[in-house]
Every structure is written in C-alpha cells, then in structure tokens.
Amino acid sequence: MSDVVRRAGLPAAALVLVGGVLAVQLAHGGGSFEPLRPTDPCVERTVTSRSSGIEGLTERLVLLGVDAAACRLQVSREALVLELGRSGDPTEAQVDAVRQGLETAVARMEDDGTLPPASELLDEALDEAGLNGLLEAAIRAIPDRVVDAALKTDDVLLRAIADLDLRALLADLEDQAELERRVEDAVTQAVKDSLAARVRDLL
Incomplete structure (x- = not known):
C-alpha cells in the first residue's frame, strides 16, 4: 500500500x-x-488527615466543621466559600455557622473516638510554647494519666474555637483551600497555646 x-x-x-x-x-x-452536582454537606463523609499530631487533628476538625457550617446554612461547601469571597465581609449568620460547625465537628470526633488524649498533643504544644527550661521540664514530667484526667481534648478544642476571630479569618477568601488553611492554622495555634497555658495550672 x-x-x-x-x-x-x-x-x-x-x-x-x-x-x-x-x-x-x-x-x-x-x-x-x-453538570456535576456539588456534594451534599449534610451527608456525613469519612475524613482522613494527611498530617499527624495537632495539625492532623485540626485538619480533620476544619473539614468536618466546614461541612457542618454549609449544612446549617443549607448551601454547598463551594457556595459558602463563593459567597464569602464575593462579599469580602462575612455575615453574622456565616460567622455563627462556621463556629457552630466547628463545635459540631468536635462533638462528632468525640462520639466516633477519633479525638486523641491531651497527653498525646502536649509535647508538640510545649515545643512552641517558649517556656523557660525548668518549667517546661516540670510540665513534661507530669504523668500522662494526670494530664488526661485534668485536660480533656474536646474542652481544649472548644476553648480554642471560642477564642478564634472568625470574622477576620473568613474575610476576603478566594477558595475552599484558603478557608481551610486559614482556620486550620488558627485552630492549631490556639490549641497549642491553650494546652500550654492550662497545663501550667497543674503544677
């Protein structure tokens, strides 16, 4: 041919x-x-973390929390972020929904047994606490059972969430990844600060 x-x-x-x-x-x-329909945020999904320790904990917390917030507002996750990005200034309803969504996520993680004991998070929190050497050594010497009896991880998380300036965190968002990153970073730092501050009271 x-x-x-x-x-x-x-x-x-x-x-x-x-x-x-x-x-x-x-x-x-x-x-x-x-066109593909957005995932229903009210349908519980299995969420895993790519990280470990406090960062992994807060990553899962935020993913579940955004789902719960979107469900509370009866919009998709994508629509929630789009609305936040368009306005640049979140409404009171949006701020409340995200805070309550994060609190709902804490309760879900407590129910499904995925919240680690506070003692597993303490060393990481102390690494960044900036305490003097003697105080830090004394805290690290506290037995895990004493730490876990005095500090509950769900309580630490809820206190950290309550202290967040969510209005500032939710302003001028561009996409869902930025929302998750901002809130994850803030919760992670708040948890570390809360653990370090509260464990000092055990001495």
Whole structure:
C-alpha cells in the first residue's frame, strides 16, 4: 500500500473510531449532559488527615466543621466559600455557622473516638510554647494519666474555637483551600497555646 493511500485512509479510520465511541456513550445514557452536582454537606463523609499530631487533628476538625457550617446554612461547601469571597465581609449568620460547625465537628470526633488524649498533643504544644527550661521540664514530667484526667481534648478544642476571630479569618477568601488553611492554622495555634497555658495550672 502506498503512503498516499495510507494517509488518505487515516481520517476515515479516525471517523469510524469516534463514531464507535459516541455510539457506546449514547447507549449508556451519554446523550444528555448534566453538570456535576456539588456534594451534599449534610451527608456525613469519612475524613482522613494527611498530617499527624495537632495539625492532623485540626485538619480533620476544619473539614468536618466546614461541612457542618454549609449544612446549617443549607448551601454547598463551594457556595459558602463563593459567597464569602464575593462579599469580602462575612455575615453574622456565616460567622455563627462556621463556629457552630466547628463545635459540631468536635462533638462528632468525640462520639466516633477519633479525638486523641491531651497527653498525646502536649509535647508538640510545649515545643512552641517558649517556656523557660525548668518549667517546661516540670510540665513534661507530669504523668500522662494526670494530664488526661485534668485536660480533656474536646474542652481544649472548644476553648480554642471560642477564642478564634472568625470574622477576620473568613474575610476576603478566594477558595475552599484558603478557608481551610486559614482556620486550620488558627485552630492549631490556639490549641497549642491553650494546652500550654492550662497545663501550667497543674503544677
């Protein structure tokens, strides 16, 4: 077969292949296109973290909290972030929904047994607490059972959430990733500060 004949046959072969693909698509309901619907934030999803320690804990907390906030406002996660980005200034209802969503996430994690004991988070919090050496050493010497009896992780998280300036955190957002990053960073630092401050009272 000459090169000319071979080149002439390629477009025809391509048309046959495309026609075959279209026929299969139509046979399986591909004739009608519907855009993907946003995930329903009220449907509980399994959330895992890519990180560990306090950062991993707060990552999961924020993902669940944003879901709960969007569900409370009866919008999708994507729509919530879009509304926040458009206004640049969150409404009282949005701020309240996010705070209550984070609190709901704490309760869910407590119920499903995924909240670690406070003693597992303490070393990480102390690493950044900036305490003098003697005080830090004394705190690290406290037995885990004493720490866990005195400090409950859900209580530490709820106190940290209550202290957040959510109005500032939610202002001028561009996308969901930025929302999650801002709140994660703030909660992570608040948890570290809260743990370090409260454990000093045990001495």
